[in-house]
Amino acid sequence: MRANFKRYDNYPSLSKRQLEVIEGTLLGDAHLEIHKNGRHASYRFEQTIRNREYVDHIHDFLKPFSNEVKDHIVDKTKWSKGMYELSCFRTCCHPEFTQIHSRWYKNKTKIIPQDIQLNWNKISYWFA
Numbered sequence: 169m170r171a172n173f174k175r176y177d178n179y180p181s182l183s184k185r186q187l188e189v190i191e192g193t194l195l196g197d198a199h200l201e202i203h204k205n206g207r208h209a210s211y212r213f214e215q216t217i218r219n220r221e222y223v224d225h226i227h228d229f230l231k232p233f234s235n236e237v238k239d240h241i242v243d244k245t246k247w248s249k250g251m252y253e254l255s256c257f258r259t260c261c262h263p264e265f266t267q268i269h270s271r272w273y274k275n276k277t278k279i280i281p282q283d284i285q286l287n288w289n290k291i292s293y294w295f296a
Contacts, residue, residue, distance in 0.1 A: 179232060182264050189229055190268060191284065192293025199278060200269040206261060209269035214256035222296060223255040233259040 182190070193213060194200070200209045211230070215223050217239055227234045237257045243250075259265065271281040284290075 179260065179262060182233075185289065186230055186233075187268075188287065188289040189226065189293050192290035192296075193226065194268075194272055194278070195280070195290065195294035200265055200272060202266065202269060203261070207266075208261040208263055209265040210261045211259040211265055211268075212256065214254050217253040217255050220255045223257065226293075227257045230259060233262060235259065 190198070190211060197215070198211065198213045200211050202209045211233070213223060213226050220237075220239070223237055227237050234257050237255055239253065239255050242252050242254055271283070272278055
């Protein structure tokens with residue numbers, strides 16, 4: 169085990185507001201993933217580098233779960249036109265993200281859960 173690895177059971181539970189931010193951004197481009205050989209899911213948020221302040225906002229809001237924000241260039245010529253400069257971050261893997269993943273994904277495809285309860289916080293992060 170790496171020296172800087174933090175066990176998920178050392179983290180607090182997600183707050184109600186953090187859950188709203190996660191669900192609101194999942195309505196958009198954010199996603200959850202369970203890594204190969206992984207037990208729990210992590211959250212990933214990515215935007216063009218023009219929206220770095222917004223990425224930083226989401227990152228700060230999800231502390232202490234969020235890892236460092238990174239900027240990188242991605243070649244998306246297979247899907248669209250050219251290269252993109254992106255800012256993104258990922259959270260730690262955590263059982264609460266796994267629970268959210270089980271509601272939002274069926275057969276590795278993101279869905280909108282039937283039991284989602286929209287409110288202004290979720291909607292504002294969806295449209296931001």
